[in-house]
Amino acid sequence: MKAIIKSLFVIVISLTAVNCFAQGQDAFSPKEVYKSNDLIITQVAPNSFVHTSFLQTNDFGNVPCNGLIVRNSDETIIFDTPTNNESSEELISWVNQELNCKINAIIPTHFHNDCLAGLxxxxxxxxxxxxxxxxxxxxxxxxxxxxxxxxxxxLTLSVGNGIIMARYFGEGHTRDNIVGYFPSEDVLFGGCLIKEMNASKGFLGDANVEIWSATVEEIKNRFPDVEIVVPGHGKHGGSSLLDYTIRLFQTRHFGDKKISGLN
Structure with missing residues (x-):
């Protein structure tokens, strides 16, 4: 009887510890940690930060454009530059002085200005x-x-004691779009290949809309445990952003008719 009680006690303690750890993970609330007229930095996980700069466009107005900073120890890697060199200088200064970190690499995720204009x-x-x-x-x-x-x-690069991965899955927003993944926090930077919830299709001048959904399906299958997904524009979310993007560009053929955006 004592052995049974002891076993039950161990199980209860173990479950409590797991629950506390899970709550600790879920308890992190995204917070804005820097803001100027040209650059906003939002911490979305203990070691992941979204940087947002702005691009004036003819068709969509002044568009907020996201990139991602990931950190391990005193090192960082950045996906996508801000939209100009001045904002990039601001970002570099913030990482060096406020995070007190070295920047190991910058990785533009495609060739548009919202990814490499500040290179x-x-x-x-x-x-x-x-x-x-x-x-x-x-x-x-x-x-x-x-x-x-x-x-x-x-591509796999070291950052502190961890790594990042960048990978090409196929065409979508552009012929060259890649995504970045930070395994230690299960954060995916989808760039402009991934849409925020309820977004429109956006700029399609360089897009391959026929296979966009299939490309995102490949990403979803490759990273089934993703916790945070950061799109190129708009609010971050979870894997539901992958599902939304897949639906948005889905195409079905019925006889000679082609219907897009079906659920």
Whole structure:
């Protein structure tokens, strides 16, 4: 009898510990940690920060554009530059002075201005840049600042004692769009390939809408445990953002008719 009671006591203590840990994970509330006229930084997990800068456009007005900073120990890696060099300088200064961290790399997730228009500032600080080979080719075609290092499928880089992964899954928003993943906090940076909840399809000038959903399906299958998903524009969320993007660009064929956006 004593043995049974002891076993039950151990089980209760173990379940309590697991529950407390889970509550601790869930208890983190996103908070704005920096704001100026040109740059906002929001902490979305203990070591993950969304940076938001702004791009004036003809069709969509002054658009907020997201990137991601991930941290481990005293090192960081950044996905996407802010939208100009001035905002990039502001971001670099904040990471160096407020986080007291080194920036190991900058990774533009596609060739548009909301991803690499601030790249020269990172070059000026001797921060290595990495991008998909298609992004490098498109940057050259458009006379943009060119990322220094290319990869064709996937990239893994160290940050402190952890890693990040960047991977190309296929076309969607552009021919070259990649996503970034921070395994230690299960944070996915989807960039403009992933839409915030209830967003429109947005700019499609360089898109492949026919396979966009299939590309995001591949991402969802590859990262089934993702906790936080950061889109290129708008509010972060969970895996529901992947599901929403898949539905938004889904296409079904009925005879000779093609119907998009079906559930």
């Amino acid at each position: 020269q500032a990172f070059n000026d600080h001797n921060i290595p840049s990495y991008a998909h080979v298609k992004t490098i080719a498109l940057a050259k075609e458009n006379d943009f600042v060119i990322p220094q290092n290319g990869f064709s499928d996937s």
